Amino acid sequence: MGNLPFTLRQLDVFASLATVRSFRGCAEQLGISQASVSNQIRTLEDQLGVVLFARHAGRRPALTAEGIAFLDDLRGFNEAAQVLARHRRVSSDRPARLRLRIRVGQGLVDNFIRPRLDHFLADNPDIAMEFDAQPPSQKIGDDLIDRGYDFALLHLRADQPVPPPMRAVALLRGGIFGHRRFAEGRSLPLSREEISALPFLMPNSGSVQEEMVLRSYRKEGIMPRQVVASTQYFDVMATMLERGLGVASFSEVILPPSMREEVIQLYPLEGWHLVWYRKDQGGDDRLDRVQDFLLSALLRDANYPTVKVFDPAYA
Structure with a gap:
């Protein structure tokens, strides 16, 4: 079977959103953030080359004609998967789960x-x-x-x-990441002064995560002058980085691959294990x-x- 233009996770998000017709309700049903729902649907539409949902401010997302057809075919896809699953051999001496x-x-x-x-x-x-x-x-x-x-x-x-009790299995790149527009006309990495003057996204105030980030900034002599938003959700923060709303301390791996063209490392910090x-x-x-x-x-x-x-x- 060739590569399919979707993942099973994207199909789950699509089916949930098609049912509840609410990005917030879909996020709550699946236990993820609204930004993650939006990213999954947008990526699915990009990979299919069609618009599945019509979106208008103040109104629930509505399935387009392509979305309705895709939902009908998804039901057939799920039924076929159930038929294939029946071929699994059931053993009477199967070990306890x-x-x-x-x-x-x-x-x-x-x-x-x-x-x-x-x-x-x-x-x-x-x-x-x-x-x-x-x-x-x-x-x-x-x-x-x-x-x-x-x-x-x-x-x-x-x-x-x-x-x-633990062991390190890999080293990952860490730093202050932001939209590439913050680096326009400047050499990378940016200086401490240039970084300190940018708008920052931070973990929630008073959290352990905020203290960890601030400690790494102090170690480098970086003093953020303005914090424009705080959130506990890394996927929300990554979406805000992609929109150019601020910069943040990140491990590169947390950024979805689709963002890594526009969101770049502006200043290197200690890596991550x-x-x-x-x-x-x-x-x-x-x-x-x-x-x-x-x-x-x-x-x-x-x-x-x-x-x-x-x-x-x-x-």
Whole structure:
């Protein structure tokens, strides 16, 4: 089967939005942000080359003629998938389902893991995974043990020590990112003074994430003069970067590939580590399958831009 102009995740978002006819309602139903819904639909329309929803200020999004036809065909697509799924062999001696709790950094599930999850679960019906998406934290080591996670895959600033239960598997580029228009007529990287004068996007005031960002700025002698917005959602912040509304401390990998032409690194900061945790190291080979799936979903994806991979199995 050739490459399809959509992902299963995009189809899920489209079907939800076609049902609730509300970007906010769709976001709440799927547990993602409104910006993520908008980006998924816009990308789907770009890949198909058609407009699926008519959008007007103050009115609910409405399916266009192309959208109605696509929804009808999607129903047929889902029915065909169910027919194919019936070919799965059912064994009477199938082992008990393995249930796992996995903590994952924000952005990793939507951009890298979920697009591949359907195939993995279809091939491994005896494995159930519950994902807990979290922003960066300074106490991830003890938290993983105390809350009983089986696996964790997170981003941690490279200037922070990796907690003993975890190990660094890759290094990622970090810095202050913003729309390329902020660099027009200037040499990169921008100076501390030039960066400090730009409008900044920050994590929520008083949060651990804000303190981490401010500490990295102070280390470089950067003093933001104006903060134009604060949010806990990295996908919302990335969308604001693409619109040229401000600059922010980011790991390059958090930016969707579609944004990396317009959103560039304006000033280099300490990089980020991809850190890994596995509670149980032996026994059940299904744990090895889950480990390979999670690490491969990132480290073998060309859109996951590592500076260096420390694990030779994925280098």
